[in-house]
Amino acid sequence: MHFHGTSRINEKGHLEIGGVDTVSLTETYGTPLYVYDVALIRERARGFKQAFERANVKAQVAYASKAFSSIAMFQLVEEEGLSLDVVSGGELFTAIAAGFPASRIHFHGNNKSREELKMALDAGVGCIVVDNFYEISLLSELTQNSSSSVPVLLRVTPGVEAHTHDYITTGQEDSKFGFGLLNGQIEKAISMVQSQSAIELLGFHCHIGSQIFDTAGFILAAEKIFEKLREWKEELQYVPSVVNLGGGFGIRYTEEDEPLAPQAYVEKIVEAVKNQVSLLGMEMPEIWIEPGRSLVGDAGTTLYSAGSQKDVPDIRRYISVDGGMSDNIRPALYQAKYEAVLANRMREAHTEIVSIAGKCCESGDMLIWDVPLPQVEAGDIVAMFCTGAYGYSMANNYNRIPRPPVVFVENGESQLVIKRETYQDLIGLDLPISSKILHR
Numbered sequence: 148m149h150f151h152g153t154s155r156i157n158e159k160g161h162l163e164i165g166g167v168d169t170v171s172l173t174e175t176y177g178t179p180l181y182v183y184d185v186a187l188i189r190e191r192a193r194g195f196k197q198a199f200e201r202a203n204v205k206a207q208v209a210y211a212s213k214a215f216s217s218i219a220m221f222q223l224v225e226e227e228g229l230s231l232d233v234v235s236g237g238e239l240f241t242a243i244a245a246g247f248p249a250s251r252i253h254f255h256g257n258n259k260s261r262e263e264l265k266m267a268l269d270a271g272v273g274c275i276v277v278d279n280f281y282e283i284s285l286l287s288e289l290t291q292n293s294s295s296s297v298p299v300l301l302r303v304t305p306g307v308e309a310h311t312h313d314y315i316t317t318g319q320e321d322s323k324f325g326f327g328l329l330n331g332q333i334e335k336a337i338s339m340v341q342s343q344s345a346i347e348l349l350g351f352h353c354h355i356g357s358q359i360f361d362t363a364g365f366i367l368a369a370e371k372i373f374e375k376l377r378e379w380k381e382e383l384q385y386v387p388s389v390v391n392l393g394g395g396f397g398i399r400y401t402e403e404d405e406p407l408a409p410q411a412y413v414e415k416i417v418e419a420v421k422n423q424v425s426l427l428g429m430e431m432p433e434i435w436i437e438p439g440r441s442l443v444g445d446a447g448t449t450l451y452s453a454g455s456q457k458d459v460p461d462i463r464r465y466i467s468v469d470g471g472m473s474d475n476i477r478p479a480l481y482q483a484k485y486e487a488v489l490a491n492r493m494r495e496a497h498t499e500i501v502s503i504a505g506k507c508c509e510s511g512d513m514l515i516w517d518v519p520l521p522q523v524e525a526g527d528i529v530a531m532f533c534t535g536a537y538g539y540s541m542a543n544n545y546n547r548i549p550r551p552p553v554v555f556v557e558n559g560e561s562q563l564v565i566k567r568e569t570y571q572d573l574i575g576l577d578l579p580i581s582s583k584i585l586h587r
């Protein structure tokens with residue numbers, strides 16, 4: 148059992164996070180409840196930023212907001228001086244609503260619509276990460292009469308297969324994202340972009356996948372990009388000012404996971420880029436990265452109430468909680484593994500092995516198989532660790548289950564930053580059927 152950030156057991160034998168008793172949080176805000184350890188988010192953000200500062204390298208650390216986006220989160224990211232990666236009009240809208248400086252927003256996506264691109268241009272985002280030829284044509288149309296130029300990166304698929312779940316690898320050649328680095332697509336994209344006076348090519352982007360533990364994939368991706376930069380320097384007289392190596396830095400969900408500290412990933416990336424730069428005799432570009440999971444993943448804990456139980460004699464005991472794949476789809480989608488404790492009985496011995504089921508109407512709605520816990524009773528608070536990334540942001544209303552609220556905790560204080568969805572919210576977009584269809 149691994150305690151993350153400020154998590155500890157308090158004098159009542161309860162799980163405490165950010166100096167706040169989690170059992171009292173459930174009394175105030177109900178369950179299920181997402182709790183974020185703000186100090187841990189800050190620690191991770193500073194870990195990435197300071198590693199670049201120590202290496203004396205110009206950099207931008209952009210929080211990949213798909214991991215968890217909300218106005219409060221964006222305000223925190225802004226306070227920590229990070230940039231922000233958004234991938235949709237909705238994330239961009241949230242960033243603008245949070246007052247996030249547009250010049251530090253990077254706009255991603257493999258199918259940005261004309262409206263989304265226009266929104267990004269009107270907002271004056273710091274960079275558009277262009278993914279495909281269709282997007283170049285949309286951008287050139289939208290910037291036709293523009294007097295200023297829009298900074299872009301071109302996203303490449305470097306042909307690097309990250310060692311992670313198949314659904315979350317993105318750097319392989321057969322991927323929906325980006326221009327092929329090795330099949331001539333990227334050269335075509337460079338010349339198309341260079342022919343547009345209202346588009347300024349800052350450099351290149353790649354992202355090889357997610358929940359990656361070793362640095363070899365990042366180093367290989369950097370090497371592949373720099374091999375190409377060497378060609379382009381000679382053939383196209385083009386030298387980029389930015390190389391963005393994406394996100395994907397892994398975290399410890401369970402004891403089996405062995406992630407590196409943020410600074411260790413950065414040090415290896417910087418070393419690889421510096422080596423390549425000196426081989427090429429070019430100027431050091433700015434290095435940008437885009438951590439999502441590693442900034443918020445282990446800072447998040449979900450608190451559930453235990454409810455019904457079912458024994459399958461000689462096989463297992465199912466403990467159902469009041470959430471499930473509606474607030475954490477990762478076990479169902481990626482067979483993701485998590486650890487859990489009883490937040491109200493932290494000092495008690497783990498006397499049985501049970502499986503935690505969600506309440507959705509799906510056999511696959513299992514949150515954890517075979518977790519050691521004390522004998523669970525209805526009303527116990529099950530705390531599931533490391534749910535801060537791709538939990539709330541992938542939450543859904545399957546079975547019309549309202550999405551849980553989000554609370555930030557720090558220094559003994561808690562603050563509600565996203566309210567619990569209500570049944571009324573759930574029908575808020577519904578309209579009654581008219582007599583045109585319902586013949587009554």
Ligand SMILES: Cc1ncc(COP(=O)(O)O)c(C=O)c1O
Binds near residue numbers: 317356394396437
């Ligand atoms: C382009 C891009 N950047 C950054 C990220 C963030 O990844 P992670 O949350 O694994 O750091 C993703 C998601 O995998 C991504 O697609």
Ligand SMILES: N[C@@H](CCCC[NH3+])C(=O)O
Binds near residue numbers: 357358477481537
């Ligand atoms: N949503 C995924 C990762 C995909 C990241 C987006 N490129 C996860 O939960 O692990």
